[in-house]
Amino acid sequence: MQEWANQLCENRQFGSKMTDSKYFTTTKKGEIFELKAELNSDKKEKKKEAVKKVIASMTVGKDVSALFPDVVNCMQTDNLELKKLVYLYLMNYAKSQPDMAIMAVNTFVKDCEDPNPLIRALAVRTMGCIRVDKITEYLCEPLRKCLKDEDPYVRKTAAVCVAKLHDINAQLVEDQGFLDTLKDLISDSNPMVVANAVAALSEIAESHPNSNLLDLNPQTINKLLTALNECTEWGQIFILDCLANYTPRDDRESQSICERVTPRLSHANSAVVLSAVKVLMKFMEMLPKDLDYYGTLLKKLAPPLVTLLSAEPELQYVALRNINLIVQRRPEILKHEMKVFFVKYNDPIYVKLEKLDIMIRLASQANIAQVLAELKEYATEVDVDFVRKAVRAIGRCAIKVEQSAERCVSTLLDLIQTKVNYVVQEAIVVIKDIFRKYPNKYESVIATLCENLDSLDEPEARAAMIWIVGEYAERIDNADELLESFLEGFHDESTQVQLQLLTAIVKLFLKKPTETQELVQQVLSLATQDSDNPDLRDRGYIYWRLLSTDPVAAKEVVLAEKPLISEETDLIEPTLLEELICHIGTLASVYHKPPSAFVEGSRGVQHKRLPGSAGSGESVESPDTSSAAGLSEAPPAVIPSQGDLLGDLLNLDLTPPATTGPTPPPSSGMQLGAMDLLGGGLDSLPPIPLRTDTPQSPQLPHQSPSPPDYSPTELGGDLGGSPAMGAAFGAPPAVMPASFNAPVSGGLDDLFDLGGGVGMTMGAYSPPKTIWLPAMKAKGLEISGTFARRAGVIQMEMTLSNKAMSVMTDFAIQFNRNSFGLAPAGPLQVLTPLNPNQSIEVALPLSTVGPVMKMEPLSNLQSGRVHWEATLPACCLPAPVLVLIVDSVS
């Protein structure tokens, strides 16, 4: 092999010149002055050397813009290398010296007429990179010529230049008709010109979401598919990514496109492969499941995905993040490929962590033995994050595959015996979840767990352990001693541990009332009197009141049977998953976030969705039903069904949040946080957009606007004293001191009343419903609505649609303070549970006697809060109040 390589070496015509590195080392004073002299030298060689020095300085970040006129003077040259260097300089500094940059225009225009196509292309390419308005004016004519140049090399460069120009001045591009010329290039005879035109058009179309710029129809699609076979690997990527935006008319067209795209799965370039996978995953939605071709396609997808894992580690990482999505959408594709996801000792850590994630997703009864053996192996590795994740994975397997639970528990116990601190803590956290999934089955291990109590120093592990002690207090002889030991440093604990300790001691008290009276009083007073944390105080008061009013009821509430936790806790929410599938191969699929979460401006804000399934022509027209049909086969329930609100409340910090929110804080691409959410409690709930000072759990009405003079003792008395307080649970919390809102809202009320008196006409205008809360942001609940005046009463009319997998119940609504004192006049009337894919119309009468607060802008009705089961992120309802007012006046 070596000898053969040498043969080739001889053919190499480029001996490296060992001189250029010297340009990086000059750091003398007066350098700029010297360079200036050299640039104006008569000797060509010296000039060129000087320009090289300038570029080197520019690279390392020195400001050499002062040399602008001197460098531009070197532009008129027949030396192509020198010319390119000067162009490079121009691209960097033209913006800072726009007036001088004009000096270069003539040369550009001249170069665009050069007989050499390479020079014509170079000129038009560079000119597009100079972002100076005056220059762009001059660019139009040469660009128009170049778009119709006889040489394909010039045309393909000009095509990209249109995108550049559009980025600088979109209006100019439209006015000059370049978009039409660009569209024509899609029919060009040269495949590379087609590919670049497609790339440019796709980019321009992204900033004009509604323009029909790309106008994909069967004819253009056919042209693109033809070019696909002939253009470079990069061109194939542009074309495939563009194809993915097309929605075929029916299943037949869908199949024929798939057939022409599948050969790309054997391309050596992983990006071609993944972009082809994206097209196939998307168009597959339209194929009927009973079609033979559907099965064939599924089989064809697995091998290329596996092959991606033998690429370089960085590509493996991207591939694994995508496989994670694909496995959630279509688990059947890779279900037999578990082994390829086994971790290799030398894999980079980011590959290891991702493989682990996919292993858990693919774990099933058939392969669980192998998986467990691997996981046990991983739990002894060096990297702390990886080991932790491996331990958690064992717990997840136990919850997912019931048959393996026993083996998992014994493996975890073995790991606890290693006494490695973080392994023990992690194991305890997952064992808590196992207890919740299989109650009364593995409690024999509690003794072992208790032995490790002292070594726990992480809040999550401490909280988990305390939960276990509280939950099984009757079986642990010294439960009171154990819990008491935590109480000593109560105020140093994190909130999570404090809340848990409070609950655990109350549980203990209800189970063993005689011995623990003192303990419970101690913890209640710690929580209510000595703490600044409103959550803790509130929970303390609830318990206190419950226990003092009706211990039997307290028992029923606190020791109620807890809902089982669901198998899959970290699945991506279906609407988001659908969108991410449309973004396979891109950054969105790496971050597992929609592009809008990390891209600024108008680009990428459109939400992509999968086409409807099963060949019915109409499914394309009604995206709602079609996407639901596509979803119905997605397997496990994503939202754990917690039966009653109180159970939820009492175990709030133990209930794993169902999904990571759609907009987690943008950090690194690693989603380590996803696991941490498990059992994370209040602290780890995803951040809520538009978060106000309203409570996270609206069942606690008195928690909402905490007045400055809020004193624990007073409220404590209140709670003890008024037995009616309990009735306030769940009621719309729009009650405010009358003195506060009376004068202001009275006036507004008049204003509305006036309208009520005059505008009794039936056909009052009400704007059409708009989507207020997309399903993506609210765990599957979509709300659209409008405001109307019906028979003189202001109404908020809403359509609630359930786009999640499970039944929704217990709707309630809460308004935050707004400019007009709008508040519900009655409770939200949704009597029947809302089944998946069902929509319901609700009209909520509004009154204007609610608390008033001036909002910016005035017409914003902020943070209308609709609630079902879990709290939804607040949404901003743009109330067309102006319309209402105009209506009233007329």
Next chain:
Amino acid sequence: MIGGLFIYNHKGEVLISRVYRDDIGRNAVDAFRVNVIHARQQVRSPVTNIARTSFFHVKRSNIWLAAVTKQNVNATMVFEFLYKMCDVMSAYFGKISEENVKNNFVLIYELLDEILDFGYPQNSETGALKTFITQQGIKSQHHTKEEQSQITSQVTGQIGWRREGIKYRRNELFLDVLESVNLLMSPQGQVLSAHVSGRVVMKSYLSGMPECKFGMNDKIVIDKQGKAGSSEDGGKSGKQSIAIDDCTFHQCVRLSKFDSERSISFIPPDGDYELMRYRTTKDIILPFRVIPLVREVGRTKLEVKVVIKSNFKSSLLAQKIEVRIPTPLNTSGVQLICMKGKAKYKASENAIVWKIKRMAGMKESQISAEIELLPTNDKKKWARPPISMNFEVPFAPSGLKVRYLKVFEPKLNYSDHDVIKWVRYIGRSGIYETRC
């Protein structure tokens, strides 16, 4: 698309900085240096998001290449492009080192201008690039008109990887089947996972625009032919054929033809290139078996015995055999006895390295080691990394055989028979590990 591309040395100093998009500023250069290159901890992800700007990076020796963007780019494409960029640079000036990058910075800028336009990758085949990016600027002025249009039609054309008018006095073809065999075995000798990833690498010195057809003992093809031909033959050839899990091809191969007929036909690039990659998992010949025996004698001593067995025809010779036995961090001394080859304890690598120059098939060899340990109060158990092995064997562990490589060039007067063809098989160890 890609907004900018930076090259740094190991200290984080910028060697090359090329910005393609207006949304990327000079501060991006520093952000990457501070947050990634100078970050204390190990790289946790090849994609980093800093202040809504995404950075993709790869490392070649101690040079960092970083692509920057603010958009939702095709991430796979960006990494593929970075690798391609490395390939192109190596093809021009050899190893990617700080010195070479500095020496060729003008060339690199010229390349970056050509192969990335507004962040969109363009033709990056070195064969084509070398015809017009030559670092001999003046020369390009002297291209005749025909030469110029020939260059542009090649760069943009359907066969962008080959130029026309190539002539060799002797038409010659070298074909290497290079396989790396990967294994993960349990201490009990159970195969946890095994696969071969293979490459067919070619060097072609052929005149004109030859049409080539490549054939191997692919099970699907052989079975198809078996059905078409005599049915008796089917069983016999079935044994010699192999099941390929998946394969990918150089862009010169006509993929639609492979998809429909499973035939591999192409017009090859000139010189060196990788024709295909493939992966097999069935009926792999594992050239070596490693049998480990680790015994902990008390807290301060470890006894290790490792036997290796060669499992191939005794007439063949394996070369460059190296067994790497990891030792605990608190090792104080090691005594070694081996029957064959040389063994050494390398304290800096925490491993015993046992090297054997050659070993024939169906043989067995053994090493035993006594490892003295320093007593530690570290509670954490030693992780026992797997024993790894390196070797080279003169056959393809997957069982792949080249059946034919036909060359047709209708316009020139040479035929398939005139082409001198060389075929070679090399099997190397990939990640070949046995847990102990």
